[in-house]
Amino acid sequence: MKNQRIPDHPYLAFDRGRKTHFIFDGSECEAYENETVGAALVAAGVKTISRSTKYHRPRGFLCFTGRCPNCMAEVNGIPNVRVCREKVSPDMIVRAQNVFPSLRIDLYSVLDRLDFAFPVGFQYKRFIRPRYLWPFVERRIRSVAGIGRLPMQLQVKREKSPKARPVETDIAVVGGGPAGISAAIAAAETGAGVALIDEGNELGGHLRWNTDMEESPNEFAGMRAFQIAKKLADRLVTLQHIRIFAPAIAIGVFSEGILAAETPDGLVEIKPKRYVFATGCTDRLPIFENNDLPGIMTKTSAQILMHIYGVRPGNEAAIYCSSDEGFALASQLLDAKVRVNAIVDKRKGVSQSKTLETLTSQEVPVHFNSRMVRASGRNRLNSIQTSTEGGHGQTITCDTLCVAIGRQAVCELAQQAGCELTYDPRFELVRPIHDDHMKSNAESYVAGEMLGTQPLSMITLEGRLAGLSAALSLDLGDSARLREQADLTSSVFGNRRS
Amino acid sequence: MKPKKIVCLCEDLTKEDLEDAIKNGFNDLELLKRFTGVCTGPCQAKFCLMNVIQMLSEMNHTKPESIGVPALRPPFRPTRLAVLRGDAAEE
Amino acid sequence: MVTPLKSKYRVAIVGGGVQGLSLAYNLAKLGEKDVVVFEKGYIGSGASTRNGGLIRTAWFSEEVCTLMNESVRVWEQLSEELSFNVMYTQRGSFIVAGTDPQMEFCKELVDLHTSWGIRTKLLDSREAMKLIPCFNEREVRGGIYDRKGGIARHDAVVWAYARAASHLGVTVFPQTEVQAIRLQDGQVRSVKTSQGEVQADIVVDAAGGHSTHVAQMVGVQLPTRPVRWEAMVTEPIKPYLNPYVRWPKGELYVSQTSRGEIVAGVDSHEASSMDLRCSLAFIKKVSAALSSIFPSLERLAVLRQWAGLISISDDGCPILGPIPEVGGFILDCGWYIGFATAPIAGRMLARSVLEDKMPKLIEPFRYTRFADGEQISEDSNSERMTRLARLNQY
Numbered sequence: 001m002k003n004q005r006i007p008d009h010p011y012l013a014f015d016r017g018r019k020t021h022f023i024f025d026g027s028e029c030e031a032y033e034n035e036t037v038g039a040a041l042v043a044a045g046v047k048t049i050s051r052s053t054k055y056h057r058p059r060g061f062l063c064f065t066g067r068c069p070n071c072m073a074e075v076n077g078i079p080n081v082r083v084c085r086e087k088v089s090p091d092m093i094v095r096a097q098n099v100f101p102s103l104r105i106d107l108y109s110v111l112d113r114l115d116f117a118f119p120v121g122f123q124y125k126r127f128i129r130p131r132y133l134w135p136f137v138e139r140r141i142r143s144v145a146g147i148g149r150l151p152m153q154l155q156v157k158r159e160k161s162p163k164a165r166p167v168e169t170d171i172a173v174v175g176g177g178p179a180g181i182s183a184a185i186a187a188a189e190t191g192a193g194v195a196l197i198d199e200g201n202e203l204g205g206h207l208r209w210n211t212d213m214e215e216s217p218n219e220f221a222g223m224r225a226f227q228i229a230k231k232l233a234d235r236l237v238t239l240q241h242i243r244i245f246a247p248a249i250a251i252g253v254f255s256e257g258i259l260a261a262e263t264p265d266g267l268v269e270i271k272p273k274r275y276v277f278a279t280g281c282t283d284r285l286p287i288f289e290n291n292d293l294p295g296i297m298t299k300t301s302a303q304i305l306m307h308i309y310g311v312r313p314g315n316e317a318a319i320y321c322s323s324d325e326g327f328a329l330a331s332q333l334l335d336a337k338v339r340v341n342a343i344v345d346k347r348k349g350v351s352q353s354k355t356l357e358t359l360t361s362q363e364v365p366v367h368f369n370s371r372m373v374r375a376s377g378r379n380r381l382n383s384i385q386t387s388t389e390g391g392h393g394q395t396i397t398c399d400t401l402c403v404a405i406g407r408q409a410v411c412e413l414a415q416q417a418g419c420e421l422t423y424d425p426r427f428e429l430v431r432p433i434h435d436d437h438m439k440s441n442a443e444s445y446v447a448g449e450m451l452g453t454q455p456l457s458m459i460t461l462e463g464r465l466a467g468l469s470a471a472l473s474l475d476l477g478d479s480a481r482l483r484e485q486a487d488l489t490s491s492v493f494g495n496r497r498s
Numbered sequence: 499m500k501p502k503k504i505v506c507l508c509e510d511l512t513k514e515d516l517e518d519a520i521k522n523g524f525n526d527l528e529l530l531k532r533f534t535g536v537c538t539g540p541c542q543a544k545f546c547l548m549n550v551i552q553m554l555s556e557m558n559h560t561k562p563e564s565i566g567v568p569a570l571r572p573p574f575r576p577t578r579l580a581v582l583r584g585d586a587a588e589e
Numbered sequence: 590m591v592t593p594l595k596s597k598y599r600v601a602i603v604g605g606g607v608q609g610l611s612l613a614y615n616l617a618k619l620g621e622k623d624v625v626v627f628e629k630g631y632i633g634s635g636a637s638t639r640n641g642g643l644i645r646t647a648w649f650s651e652e653v654c655t656l657m658n659e660s661v662r663v664w665e666q667l668s669e670e671l672s673f674n675v676m677y678t679q680r681g682s683f684i685v686a687g688t689d690p691q692m693e694f695c696k697e698l699v700d701l702h703t704s705w706g707i708r709t710k711l712l713d714s715r716e717a718m719k720l721i722p723c724f725n726e727r728e729v730r731g732g733i734y735d736r737k738g739g740i741a742r743h744d745a746v747v748w749a750y751a752r753a754a755s756h757l758g759v760t761v762f763p764q765t766e767v768q769a770i771r772l773q774d775g776q777v778r779s780v781k782t783s784q785g786e787v788q789a790d791i792v793v794d795a796a797g798g799h800s801t802h803v804a805q806m807v808g809v810q811l812p813t814r815p816v817r818w819e820a821m822v823t824e825p826i827k828p829y830l831n832p833y834v835r836w837p838k839g840e841l842y843v844s845q846t847s848r849g850e851i852v853a854g855v856d857s858h859e860a861s862s863m864d865l866r867c868s869l870a871f872i873k874k875v876s877a878a879l880s881s882i883f884p885s886l887e888r889l890a891v892l893r894q895w896a897g898l899i900s901i902s903d904d905g906c907p908i909l910g911p912i913p914e915v916g917g918f919i920l921d922c923g924w925y926i927g928f929a930t931a932p933i934a935g936r937m938l939a940r941s942v943l944e945d946k947m948p949k950l951i952e953p954f955r956y957t958r959f960a961d962g963e964q965i966s967e968d969s970n971s972e973r974m975t976r977l978a979r980l981n982q983y
Contacts, residue, residue: 052507053508053509053510054509054510055500055502057499057510059507062507063545067541067544067545067575068541068544068545069507069508069539070507072540080540080576109499112499112500115500119515119518120511120516120518120534121522121533121534161580161581161583161584163584164584249577251572251573251574251575251577251582252572252573252574260572262577267581267582282544284548285507285545285546285549287503287504287505287513289502289503290499290501291503291504292502292507293499374501379499406548408547408548410544411567412542412570412571412572412574415567415569415570416570416571416572421567422563423551423561425562428548428552429548430547430548430551430567
């Protein structure tokens with residue numbers, strides 16, 4: 001029986017909780033109570049979790065943050081559950097959706113080969129004559145389309161919805177990563193009432209699953225990212241006037257001036273005077289042949305598996321990157337006892353890097369000036385083909401490909417609050433506009449990675465500036481705070497201008 | 499499995515699908531969205547938006563800045579009716 | 590290749606939605622090809638591609654029922670006519686009656702329908718549950734089944750009309766805003782747009798939610814107001830609901846598309862609004878209503894909600910045809926049912942423009958009906974609608 005759980009990690013300990021199990025497509029799957037269904041399945045060596053909607057191509061765990069469509073399955077009769085985030089419970093029944101007869105052998109996958117018959121928009125040009133043809137075809141389309149299935153009647157007693165909780169506050173901070181926590185701290189220090197929401201069980205955002213060591217000579221020097229997350233979160237909870245909602249998944253900013261979020265205890269309806277959006281980014285999906293093969297995942301996905309759940313994403317990995325993040329990830333994979341067969345780096349080269357030296361000494365090949373051409377494997381990844389600018393090709397064996405090629409900012413909530421979005425060519429990112437005080441519109445402030453900001457020290461400065469500016473706009477804070485605002489502006493934007 | 503370059507995981511749209519649609523006059527982000535279904539699936543553009551903007555910019559020979567952004571509507575994540583009805587439920 | 594703007598057109602249509610484009614196509618089909626359509630955004634960017642795509646014949650007044658019935662006849666052959674599959678599917682529609690008094694009312698309405706030539710059927714609760722097995726049985730005593738009820742894909746309808754109109758010689762200018770309409774001696778003379786000014790003998794106000802504003806350009810205050818209308822769509826699921834359903838108690842209308850998504854909305858009670866943002870009140874109300882009438886839907890997730898603008902007239906019915914105050918200015922607005930009626934309205938209005946006389950089918954919707962005191966009883970203030978609303982309150 002496969003077990004991809006990391007037995008001993010050089011610097012992380014995992015509280016998996018008690019052993020339990022659930023049923024996946026008729027077979028029992030071992031799990032631990034602090035795992036999600038997705039983590040337990042990856043630990044059991046499961047690579048494929050669903051089939052794509054039109055061509056029924058096998059799909060695996062891509063993002064592990066509940067944002068991509070790949071890991072949807074039916075859980076205890078509820079359709080389209082993102083199992084990467086769904087906590088295990090004993091005797092849970094998990095079933096793949098929209099497959100016939102099974103996930104492993106899905107007869108509808110023949111549609112993948114018949115793609116020439118169904119080009120996009122085919123339905124508009126066909127089935128026009130004779131008249132009875134469209135109703136007939138439509139019934140066939142309906143039975144093949146759709147992802148989950150609902151029973152006509154519920155046999156169990158109807159779920160009771162808890163009452164929605166209204167929360168009035170001065171400042172709502174959306175996102176509990178380093179920028180959001182810094183904003184909340186700065187605002188609360190002026191006496192502002194702050195409500196912070198974050199979708200994680202704990203605060204810290206992406207720092208929670210990152211193990212990079214902070215090298216800059218600042219207050220976090222020598223600490224690993226997840227330790228910094230804890231330090232920031234601990235600082236937050238000591239402050240007055242802060243209400244933390246985590247896990248709380250934002251639903252939207254609505255025209256009534258309410259930010260609604262889903263918590264385990266029902267809806268919370270926050271009515272703030274000001275917003276600070278520090279909602280971060282999602283990893284991008286690079287485009288190459290078969291970029292949807294099970295085994296291909298984002299950097300975030302690999303890090304969450306390894307560092308939150310203590311599960312190896314695979315046995316032999318390759319990395320596709322365009323920044324030093326790829327090198328850091330390689331070290332992390334090696335720490336988790338995953339072989340790293342290659343780093344495929346789009347950059348022409350790097351001048352110097354301690355991590356690169358370490359990796360080279362561990363015999364991890366780094367291919368600069370390279371891009372992904374193709375991922376190969378029958379139903380799961382088993383190799384990749386790359387190419388340099390000069391046309392020199394390579395084939396690299398791997399069962400896991402971690403991609404770290406760019407990001408997409410999470411701007412939905414900022415836009416709903418009226419912030420204007422712009423394309424920033426420096427980072428190839430669509431993000432909210434803002435001024436030197438991080439103000440985006442009359443009620444909204446923005447900060448952090450969603451603006452393309454790096455490194456961590458700058459992210460926390462921006463967060464602090466945004467939170468402080470929001471509070472000052474409500475006439476909270478004093479002249480000392482105003483001076484601090486000016487200093488922060490100078491630190492954040494002065495550095496950029498020079 | 500046939501080799502495909504997937505741009506939209508939700509609707510199984512390939513790079514070729516989108517290029518064909520753009521060439522056939524659906525070269526505005528909103529029109530492309532409606533014709534192909536890109537950005538309208540369960541991920542609500544979280545994995546495809548930047549790729550789509552870059553494709554439109556390249557094929558229209560304009561800067562990505564001019565492509566615009568669609569209206570990004572609630573809910574941020576697909577949210578069940580049982581949650582959304584809030585306290586309006588009755589027995 | 591971009592068509593240049595001419596200096597003069599015979600007919601200028603303000604609004605490139607489903608009504609404006611259907612009218613343009615039908616004008617060209619009848620031989621009048623010197624037609625231009627100006628659309629502020631992309632074609633169909635207003636209510637035309639934001640609505641639920643629902644079409645039925647079972648309404649509450651003879652005027653609307655007759656119009657809808659004729660429209661359905663056109664819908665049934667529309668894909669062939671336009672050589673474009675608009676994905677029109679007739680899966681029926683059902684209006685729910687939840688109490689005995691409501692059933693009585695429905696029985697009266699079905700009798701009226703019959704007298705108006707509309708073939709609806711009263712179903713009892715057993716028949717209703719057989720038709721729609723996912724119903725909450727406790728909320729359904731029966732209701733009105735309209736076998737001719739159907740849905741169509743809104744984008745496809747817009748594109749189909751635009752394409753067909755263009756093939757016949759009509760020019761459509763998207764991303765072109767009409768900024769002013771100039772008159773001379775009480776007659777329309779020209780239209781100023783963001784791309785330039787054109788002369789026109791006839792100007793049609795088919796501007797949907799902005800039609801009140803366009804009418805003001807010629808100094809006319811229409812008895813209409815813009816109203817925000819919201820809708821939502823869920824994740825797609827396997828076939829769940831066949832006919833589309835109207836549930837008066839929940840003020841709800843809901844259907845399942847060919848792709849499997851559940852699309853739903855509730856009646857709006859906003860006084861007047863140009864706000865296109867989404868409201869929390871809407872999503873809570875529609876989620877509660879949906880999960881009340883279809884309990885198993887509570888397990889399904891909403892993918893997206895959105896808003897659009899429509900203009901609603903004082904009696905809830907469209908305002909069509911010429912106005913006495915300004916010569917050459919034709920109204921095609923005030924639509925609450927604009928999507929469903931576009932095929933027939935385009936045909937009738939095209940005839941109206943060319944023959945200078947309103948066909949009998951759309952004559953009840955003339956602008957002068959308000960002055961004549963002949964408002965139509967779809968109006969929420971009408972006796973019939975008040976009875977229906979009162980019956981909804983337990």
